[in-house]
Amino acid sequence: DAGVIQSPRHEVTEMGQEVTLRCKLISGHNSLFWYRQTMMRGLELLIYFNNNVPIDDSGMPEDRFSAKMPNASFSTLKIQPSEPRDSAVYFCASSLVQTSTDTQYFGPGTRLTVL
Amino acid sequence: DQQVKQNSPSLSVQEGRISILNCDYTNSMFDYFLWYKKYPAEGPTFLISISSIKDKNEDGRFTVFLNKSAKHLSLHIVPSQPGDSAVYFCAAKRMNYGGSQGNLIFGKGTKLSVKP
Numbered sequence: 001d002a003g004v005i006q007s008p009r010h011e012v013t014e015m016g017q018e019v020t021l022r023c024k025l026i027s028g029h030n031s032l033f034w035y036r037q038t039m040m041r042g043l044e045l046l047i048y049f050n051n052n053v054p055i056d057d058s059g060m061p062e063d064r065f066s067a068k069m070p071n072a073s074f075s076t077l078k079i080q081p082s083e084p085r086d087s088a089v090y091f092c093a094s095s096l097v098q099t100s101t102d103t104q105y106f107g108p109g110t111r112l113t114v115l
Numbered sequence: 116d117q118q119v120k121q122n123s124p125s126l127s128v129q130e131g132r133i134s135i136l137n138c139d140y141t142n143s144m145f146d147y148f149l150w151y152k153k154y155p156a157e158g159p160t161f162l163i164s165i166s167s168i169k170d171k172n173e174d175g176r177f178t179v180f181l182n183k184s185a186k187h188l189s190l191h192i193v194p195s196q197p198g199d200s201a202v203y204f205c206a207a208k209r210m211n212y213g214g215s216q217g218n219l220i221f222g223k224g225t226k227l228s229v230k231p
Contacts, residue, residue: 004158033219042221042222042223042224043159043204043221043223043224044221045218045219048218056218059218091158091159093158103161103164104161104219105160105161106151106158106159106160107158108156108157108158109156109157109158
């Protein structure tokens with residue numbers, strides 16, 4: 001299994017531009033999590049999907065952020081317009097929710113720099 | 116307000132000795148705790164977990180201890196190896212939260228360096 005796949009691995013953009021981050025879940029997994037890692041706040045959950053349905057988006061910072069799961073194996077996180085304070089490493093993770101102790105498997109992350 | 120705290124940003128240990136990484140939490144409703152390990156340019160990987168009904172869980176060189184009264188857990192690595200050098204994240208969650216799982220709440224991590 002290839003694990004969770006994220007693209008791009010690095011993104012440098014200018015303030016005001018739209019940014020789209022992509023994530024492919026591990027085959028057979030049914031839950032998808034988007035996290036953001038910064039020095040100040042550490043690793044924070046942005047949004048969580050179960051069976052393609054957003055369950056908890058309370059961590060999404062503001063309306064500039066949106067996330068979708070167009071199918072069971074793929075998700076996007078979009079920032080429009082981007083701002084320098086959005087610079088961070090964005091991780092997605094997937095899991096198979098069968099028990100309450102399911103393990104989340106993380107992708108390698110996308111390092112976003114907004115100039 | 117940080118619910119999961121790792122107060123030591125870094126730790127340096129000699130190869131072969133014990134590494135002890137600490138984690139404190141404030142939410143008494145947390146009942147499941149995990150440790151993740153992260154190498155540079157990679158995502159965190161699951162290492163070991165413990166339920167609140169236990170006070171110790173062991174997996175090879177890794178042991179997690181839970182002290183519920185102190186709201187404290189620790190990860191022991193014995194013996195430490197240079198390949199253990201990584202950032203270690205503590206995480207906690209509520210197993211039953213409104214009929215579903217609570218979200219994982221992570222600490223900010225401790226960078227472990229194991230010197231040969």
